[in-house]
Amino acid sequence: xxxxxxxxxxxxxxxxxxxxxxxNFPNASFQSAYYDFRxxxxxxxxxxxxxxxxxxxxxxxxxxxxPNKYVKxxxxxxxxxxxxxxxxxxxxVRIKKIISRPTPSSGExxxxxxxxxxxxxxxxxxxxxxxxxxxxxxxxxxxLYSSPGYxxxxxxxLAYSTFSSTSIFPSQNDDGNVVTYSRxxxxxxxxxxxxxxxxxxxxxxxNGYINGSP
Numbered sequence: 001x002x003x004x005x006x007x008x009x010x011x012x013x014x015x016x017x018x019x020x021x022x023x024n025f026p027n028a029s030f031q032s033a034y035y036d037f038r039x040x041x042x043x044x045x046x047x048x049x050x051x052x053x054x055x056x057x058x059x060x061x062x063x064x065x066x067p068n069k070y071v072k073x074x075x076x077x078x079x080x081x082x083x084x085x086x087x088x089x090x091x092x093v094r095i096k097k098i099i100s101r102p103t104p105s106s107g108e109x110x111x112x113x114x115x116x117x118x119x120x121x122x123x124x125x126x127x128x129x130x131x132x133x134x135x136x137x138x139x140x141x142x143x144l145y146s147s148p149g150y151x152x153x154x155x156x157x158l159a160y161s162t163f164s165s166t167s168i169f170p171s172q173n174d175d176g177n178v179v180t181y182s183r184x185x186x187x188x189x190x191x192x193x194x195x196x197x198x199x200x201x202x203x204x205x206x207n208g209y210i211n212g213s214p
Contacts, residue, residue, distance in 0.1 A: 069124040075131030090128055096113060185200075
């Protein structure tokens, strides 16, 4: 996908047919199809993840995952946090539930995680710590200046387009994480009995800890 995670076999997600415009550049139809081709697939992004640990005591801990989601992204100069109208699937996965039973005779402990700003919200608190993926770029008027005395014209205008099979913007940032969360809610239960919840607030790009401009 956009960030290098597996998004399915080519039989289910084939490379789109290349179509071009009058300038022999990939047209809008291919640009849209290529972006969709690189989108994360929730059914495959969990490939290779650890799902269970078995202990010598006979107990175990199991892990359930779900795709990362974000509703804000970081980019531009000066660097700013930009909001989206709806949440988007991001890179990789996050823990959804941990079920632990230290021994066969011990009770079952369950921890469930919600990555939202408040208890009643269904909107993610995730922030993509970089610009959104982009594979095509058009510069309508690049000015190329000539050397003094070379020509009577100080510059010429040049329009050009660029396509990259990998995102033009970096797919990683200096935080080491692609999507980070401002708030996470942990719900705890033992043997099916609810024990309460814990809401944790983390420093993040959108609450005063944005990266500085270069």
